[in-house]
Amino acid sequence: MHDRTIAELRKDLDSGAYSSVELTRHFLGRIERLDPGLNCYITVAAEPALAAAQRADRAIADGTAGPLTGIPIAHKDIFCTQGLRTSCGSRMLDTFIAPYDATVVERLAAAGAVMLGKTNMDEFAMGSSNETSFYGPVRNPWNPTRVPGGSSGGSAAAVAARLCVAATGTDTGGSIRQPAALCGITGIKPTYGRCSRWGMIAFASSLDQAGPMARSAADAALLLRAMAGFDPRDSTSVDTPVPDYLAGLDASLSGLRIGLPKEYFGEGLDNDVATSIQEAIREYERLGARVSEINLPNSPLSVPVYYVVAPAECSSNLARFDGVRYGHRCENPKDLDDLYKRSRAEGFGAEVQRRIMIGTYVLSAGYYDAYYLKAQKIRHLIADDFRHAFEQVDVILGPTSPTTAFPIGTKMDDPVAMYLNDIYTIATNLAGLPGMSIPVAPVDGMPVGLQIIGNYFDEGRLLNVAHRLQQTTDWHASPPPGWD
């Protein structure tokens, strides 16, 4: 049953082929058996999951079940879950239990989804390989010596290895799309403001956005429909109705205008990855789309801009982790300064500390204008590039990541090489646009992701474009070998 889509599971649950409790047990069993080899989960919540499954079974029996009732999912451990540890992949929050649910968690629970547990992630979502987690790296199910990508690596690997039906992720610079690409699954980062950030531990507030990670666009559409929507608790959430993402999935792509940014196909892109992307684009042409080349002239600046803006915000967002009220506190502090310094030095890993220091630096008096202010200006230029592009095309396609998954341990000592993993994904976060990654033809047995970028609040079109490809190809359907 773990290979079935949400729609198929729905039919089975409703027809009584098996119960949600049985389905949940099945997944919990798989996690117990297989997760030690992958390390996808930081916390498995077996008892609450079974209780939720029982409630789901009652709803199914009552005829009050919705599309997600009884479907086992996992949450990235960045979303606060009431009564269940939320670690954010950090020693700092190793013992933290939130007294509230994140809006995304609350909405999926209200829709009847069953939470199996909390997935591993780069510490505070800072990383592209899941190696910065306090709980150890996640392994890529397609090849356990490779990284799953990050920061939502645990969610991506769990979905790929069928250790949950679908999962939530967050994306600040590519953290849904890049691991989705590297693990061969479907992930969508919605428009900034589409999903509430309430209860989602902040990395870079102006860039962070929650989204679903699933095995197909149809499954992702079901999750996103439940997750999205205005939330008065998040001032940056947008009060725009959530369309029925499923209704438009099958729309024809005839006449669809696809733009291929010249800058996304140049130096740095692996030749084999490029070939896979081209193959998918030809498939779109067969489906009736018209392809043209476009320019995003400022996109080469997106990585440097991101590594000013995101650290700046993180240096402030992470200031609350001071050892005073909750979280890690050092033993026997001598005085207040000692308490701060040691609690934070012990509680945060190297990458988090690096970004806090970069952020503190770029906001400092005398540097603010040269870094932060300038980065904000370039951010506008990057958004303008997309605005011009969407005057000519409906969607933008390109690679999600320049390479397939790389071996664990190879980029940890070279932050810049690591940062360049997100060279194609970061610009959409800076512009606030929705972006998606779907699997295309693998290279040497490792998945490749095609990125689909859309205009603001055009998630429906992205899902449609993804779904149509998944109707005519089966790149998304093949599971990684060895996890039965």
Next chain:
Amino acid sequence: MQWETVIGLEIHTQLATQSKIFSGAPTRFGADPNTQACAIDLGLPGVLPVLNGEAVRLAVRFGRAIDAEVAERSVFARKNYFYPDLPKGYQISQYEHPIVGEGQIEILLEDGTLKEIGVTRAHLEEDAGKSLHEDFHGFTGIDLNRAGTPLLEIVSEPDMRSPREAVAYARKVHQLVRWIGISDGNMQEGSFRMDANVSVRPRGQSTFGTRTEIKNINSFRFLERAIQFEVERQIEVLEGGGQVIQETRLYDPDRDETRPMRTKEEANDYRYFPDPDLLPLEIDAAYIAEATADLPELPDSKRERLHAQYGLSEYDADQLTGSRELADYFEAVAEETGEPKLAANWVLGELAAALNRAGIEIAASPIDPPRLAGLIRRIQDGTISGKIAKQVFEALWAGEGDADAIIEAKGLRQITDSGAIEPLIDAIIAANPEQVAQYRAGKDKVFGFFVGQVMKQSQGKANPQQVNALLKAKLKA
């Protein structure tokens, strides 16, 4: 050398909202520690601020009241620093784009002239919590009830030239925020706190001297004394050939001196940047119109009107506009009696003294305007004398009914019947031949003795004018 003092004030006034500026926790004063701090105030992971609309409305009212521009677009910024009572590690404030721009406030100087003090800006921000260093041995207690309380920080230009002027300005701001209902101004509870920037320079010099900032002063008396001390200290330093160091100081009322605060805090670089959790605040003309539609007549214009309309002295008009409740009280009495001067005398005299003795505000006065008006009417129509009126006032204060009932019950009606006064006078003249002789010999002072006797015998009820006239006539004979 002649020195000139230069003072600017930063006033933090707590806005009178039910809940905090970015959370739904209540702002009530005096609750047990940490019982009024929700997840947002505690800075738990994943929480987000949502702006309290009422705080915005109150700030806009202040902006209009000082004739300042209310910004169409203002921006919340994070002021980053570490302190245990600052849960997020930053304070949400406004930095480059405050909600209220330049305005002015007029103060009345001791010589009766008016002086305009510039207000540079006023911005919204959240308060921090409280560190309690005394009660915990070897530890510091943190109470986050105050954290997130809405404040309006009102920043003046360095326009004040003496401690007295600073106090006059601070009092004026205090009067105004209460007048327009944006703050209770309670200084004991920390709803109105002042920081003074003080410097001195040789008279005639146009550039400013190095300033120090005296933080967190919570009374007008301390404000005056703190500035006075600081001015003298700076002059002493400069005249001794030293230099004033730019620093933050605290005023110690017990020793009546200012002392430097730990300088470490000063070394802070606050790394301000726009808060990405909050959108820029946009305010249009329609919103301003609605927020200020019920703004009352402001103190300055009320003062001028009381002076012009009722013929009161500038001084009385200023006193009566000390608070909106007092001014409204006066006007009610004046309107009801048609005797504004008498009304002003009673409100500022007998009533103010009684309120002061009882330690209560005018709003809680046991005598309402119609009752005081009732008393004044009886003075006016001669039913009672001014002296008897004080007795009636006491009874009014004690809640013994209205003036007429009290006069009746106590038999205080003035004796205006000359048939009743004459026999009294005759008897007194007969009983005091010596004094009569003195008076008739030209010792006018003795006249007072006779008046006193008559009043005494009549228990104060005899009409003084009549007594004077009758006595003069009879003594002449």
